[in-house]
Amino acid sequence: MSIRKYIAYLRTVETGSITQCASELGYTQSAVSKMIADLEDEWQVTLLNRSHSGITVTSEGMSLLPQIRSVVKDYEDLKFAVSEVHGVNSGLLRLGCFTSLSTSIMPNLLRSFHQKYPNIKLEMLCGEYNEITDWLHRGMIDCGFLAMPTAKDFDVTFIYQDSLIAILPENHPLTGEPCYPISHLAHDDFVGLMEVQDYEINRFLDQLNVHPHRTYEVTSDFALMSMVESGLGISIIHDLMLRPKRYRVTRLPLDVTQFRSIGMATKKGVVPSLVLKLFKEHVISTKKQARFFDGIEQNA
Secondary structure, three states: OOHHHHHHHHHHHHHOOHHHHHHHHOOOHHHHHHHHHHHHHHHOOOOEEEEOOEEEEOHHHHHHHHHHHHHHHHHHHHHHHHHHHOOOOEEEEEEEEOHHHHOOHHHHHHHHHHHHOOEEEEEEEEOOHHHHHHHHHHOOOOEEEEEOOOOOOEEEEEEEEEEEEEEEEOOOOOOOOOOEOHHHHHHOEEEEEOOOOOHHHHHHHHHOOOOOEEEEEEOOHHHHHHHHHOOOOEEEEEHHHHOOOOOOEEEEEEOOOOEEEEEEEEEOOOOOOHHHHHHHHHHHHHHHOOOOOOOHHHHO
16 A cells, blocks of 8 residues: 555545645645555545535544544654654654744744754644644644643643733824723723634623723734734733834833643644654754744844
């Protein structure tokens, strides 16, 4: 049995698309369809339901996924071990990350990891917490960075803590004050993210029974920062969004402190690949040496 068929089926399930799988693996769509059909013929099971609207995984296909993932992981670990014999660490690492982390800590973290293991390919999917959680459950990524606590079926390693802060236009009357009073939200135009993206901040304000005057709502963190920079209002964001400092805004701590703990999550019961073990070791080592922001503050 060719391992290519296992990989083709697994990536089709993970991406939800034969076309996307073919594009990622460098095959034609018909070649991927043929490989999956060969598996179905050999095993005498239907792995996928096919229709004009796309594909769905059958119950038989779902029941076989853990074993298929195990075979593919063992194959990837074997390739990695062979590459080590030749002095060339190679493999693939797939990460899930949210915006503020992907634009602050992750670039330097990935750069230093790549310097140690230049032949390991890195893929980073960016999304909201619920998307990253879903990708982990579906096996689309090897690990995901999430706000803690996470789903109970994840193993999580704490890596960083940041806090909510206020950002103001540079000419705002409160610029120069030691903190931004939450009570002042009633007097400022507020630029907010829409509910799906911003539930942490909305929950924090709801707990305080504070309801800012939402003059503007956007779906992009970067649009929000630009609007505050342009003087359209103030906002509340996580501190990581200002690392490095790309916008001309005033940063003020809130008079009510709210922290967020960030962890690196993997799915329980899934044996980590050798590549993932190396990455986890690198993250922990970097954290211990407080090197997450090396080079950022100087360039801010």
